[in-house]
Amino acid sequence: VSLDDAAWREVRGEFPALARHVYLNAAAASPTPRVVRAAVDRFHAALEAEGDGPWDAWLAEREATRARVAAFVGAAPDEIAFVPNTSTGINLIVDLLADDGDVLSDTLEFPTVTLPWIHRGVRVDAVAPRADGHLDVDDLRAALEPRHATVLVSHVQFSNGCRQDLAALGQARGGRHLVVCGSQSTGAFAIDVQAGQITAFATAGHKWLCAGFGAGFAFMRRDLLARRPRVMGWFSTNDPFAFDNRHYSLLDSHARSELGCPPFGQIFALGAAVDFLAGIGRERIEARVLALNTYLTDGLDRIGVPTLSPRGAYRSAETLCVFPDPAHVVAHLAERGIHVSPKPQGIRVSTHFYNSAEDVDALVSALRDYRPA
Ligand SMILES: Cc1ncc(COP(=O)(O)O)c(C=O)c1O
Numbered sequence: 001v002s003l004d005d006a007a008w009r010e011v012r013g014e015f016p017a018l019a020r021h022v023y024l025n026a027a028a029a030s031p032t033p034r035v036v037r038a039a040v041d042r043f044h045a046a047l048e049a050e051g052d053g054p055w056d057a058w059l060a061e062r063e064a065t066r067a068r069v070a071a072f073v074g075a076a077p078d079e080i081a082f083v084p085n086t087s088t089g090i091n092l093i094v095d096l097l098a099d100d101g102d103v104l105s106d107t108l109e110f111p112t113v114t115l116p117w118i119h120r121g122v123r124v125d126a127v128a129p130r131a132d133g134h135l136d137v138d139d140l141r142a143a144l145e146p147r148h149a150t151v152l153v154s155h156v157q158f159s160n161g162c163r164q165d166l167a168a169l170g171q172a173r174g175g176r177h178l179v180v181c182g183s184q185s186t187g188a189f190a191i192d193v194q195a196g197q198i199t200a201f202a203t204a205g206h207k208w209l210c211a212g213f214g215a216g217f218a219f220m221r222r223d224l225l226a227r228r229p230r231v232m233g234w235f236s237t238n239d240p241f242a243f244d245n246r247h248y249s250l251l252d253s254h255a256r257s258e259l260g261c262p263p264f265g266q267i268f269a270l271g272a273a274v275d276f277l278a279g280i281g282r283e284r285i286e287a288r289v290l291a292l293n294t295y296l297t298d299g300l301d302r303i304g305v306p307t308l309s310p311r312g313a314y315r316s317a318e319t320l321c322v323f324p325d326p327a328h329v330v331a332h333l334a335e336r337g338i339h340v341s342p343k344p345q346g347i348r349v350s351t352h353f354y355n356s357a358e359d360v361d362a363l364v365s366a367l368r369d370y371r372p373a
Contacts, residue, residue, distance in 0.1 A: 008288070008356070011280060015354050022338040022362045026352040027158065027184055027318045030210045032273070039272035040212075040265045058264045065271035066255070069217055072274045073182075073201070074192035078225070078253035081218045082267050086183045087112045089202025089218030092257045095230035096220065097177055097200070098122050101149030104176075106135050110158040113181045117152070124152070133160045133320075134310035141172040150177040150199075155185035159343055161309040161318030163189065170197035183207055183216075187273075188289045188317045188352060190282040193219050200224070205266070208317075208352060211273035214266040220254045233259040285353045289317035292351035292360060299364035308345055321367075322346045328373050336366045 012018050017031030046054050063077070070077045083089040094116045102123040105114055114124050127143050129135045140151065151173040156163045163185070170178055177199040182191055187208030193201060198219065205215030229250070234240045236256035237248040250256050277285065296319055300307055306322040309315070323329045323346035330342045340363070341348045349363060 008353070012354050012356065014276070018354060020337070022336075022359045024349045024351065024355060024359060024363055025339040025341055026188070026208050026210075026350040027161075027348055028341045028350075029206045029213070030187075030208065030352060032210055032212050032269070033276050035272045035276050036210065036212055036269045039268040043265050043268050058262070061271075062262055062264065062267050065267055065274075068271060068278075069274055070219075072278060073186070073219060074194045075219045076222060078255070079193075079219050079222050081220065081254040081257040082262070082270070083202065083216045083218050083258075084214045084263070084266065085206075085216050086110075086181060086202050086204045087116070089216060090181065091116045092218055092229070092231075093179055093200040093202060093220060094120055094122070096224050096227045097150055097179070100177065102145070102147045103150045103152050104140065104143055104145075104148045105152040106140070108135060108157040108159065108162060109152075109154055110181065110183070113152065113154055129160075129162065129310075132310045133308050134162050134314040135164060137165065137168045137172050140169070141174075144172075144174060144176070148176060150179055152179045152181075154181040154183070155189065155191065156316040156318065158184050158318075159345075159348065160320045161316040161348075162314050163316040165313065166191070166196035166198065170195075184318065185316070187277055187285075189286055193221075205270050205273065209270070209273050210276070210352075211270040212266070214263060215270040215273070217270065218254070218257075220257075225252060225254065229257050231259060232256060235260055235262075280353065288353040289351055290315060292353075292355055292357070293317050293319060295357060296349060296351055296360045296363070299360060300367070303364060303368045305367055317351045319349045319351075320345060320347075321349060323372075325372055329367075329370060332370050333363070333366055336362070338363055338366055 014033040015031050017023055066080050067077045070080045098120045103117050104125050107126045107128050117124050127139050153164050180198050180201045182201050182203035186203040199221050201219040203216050205211030206213045236251055238251055293315060308320040326342035326346050329347050333340055
């Protein structure tokens with residue numbers, strides 16, 4: 001993959017933030033491409049001009065967006081619920097699966113992946129990663145007990161960037177549910193819920209999807225529609241405009257877990273982002289983020305910055321670099337217009353498809369010049 005060809009420069013040009021920043025922080029939140037703001041602007045312009053006049057058109061656009069988001073992850077439209085963030089999606093999934101039994105997860109997870117289960121009284125066991133930071137599918141398999149009803153992992157880990165082979169996990173879980181947090185992967189790495197035999201999945205929109213805040217989604221397999229969701233609202237029913245306050249039938253779609261009037265702006269933002277990413281191509285994006293990440297770790301190795309992120313098949317687009325004084329390093333980089341995240345072990349650097357070899361060069365050169373306070 002060429003790191004600087006004209007097509008990628010054109011893609012980069014769609015992100016106004018990149019004209020001013022060396023933005024290596026997609027794992028926290030991404031700037032959005034112009035098409036996302038255009039979608040939200042279009043909606044708000046119509047709202048400003050016509051009130052809820054276009055209501056029916058907005059509902060139709062919501063369903064068209066649902067179909068495109070579903071296709072993006074290999075799901076069917078009735079398996080998708082729009083949610084504001086990962087936490088909401090995980091809670092919807094816990095609502096459906098909490099009574100089935102214990103959960104097997106790992107010690108690397110972001111808190112919102114595991115805490116909602118623990119909050120509900122579900123036992124969550126955690127497998128530790130190997131010395132290089134990778135979570136081994138054999139270790140997960142060996143830790144599985146009959147009491148485990150669910151295997152729970154992030155596709156990519158928030159801190160060290162370990163990327164999991166979801167198809168291998170789908171094989172290893174032995175008939176249990178496989179629940180996946182896609183917050184750190186969706187938009188950078190292709191997800192296919194069918195190939196991975198995923199039971200349920202949740203992601204935010206503001207990281208690698210480039211959709212901004214409030215624009216996430218959850219996938220829940222169709223057979224879970226047989227289960228009773230814990231929460232519902234008037235819009236979760238087949239005939240909301242009957243205004244019957246005594247009787248209802250639930251929608252035969254996981255859209256029933258979206259409560260009340262839709263946040264159209266965020267949904268359209270997600271739709272625009274998914275169209276933008278699909279237009280570039282999931283394979284091209286994956287190859288690009290991996291090539292940039294390899295270019296990054298080659299540079300870090302060259303200047304002697306130790307890293308804690310696994311490589312090889314476990315490599316993602318996030319690299320955790322060891323520094324004893326993370327806040328100082330982040331400030332040193334910020335002074336040079338370079339954006340990364342502090343972590344307890346050092347700094348986390350993200351290489352998304354919109355980054356360039358020059359971005360990575362700028363970071364490596366600033367780190368080479370860095371002296372601890
Ligand atoms: C793996 C993972 N899940 C979830 C979240 C955040 O959850 P939410 O979208 O609810 O803010 C993060 C990061 O900030 C994350 O890295």
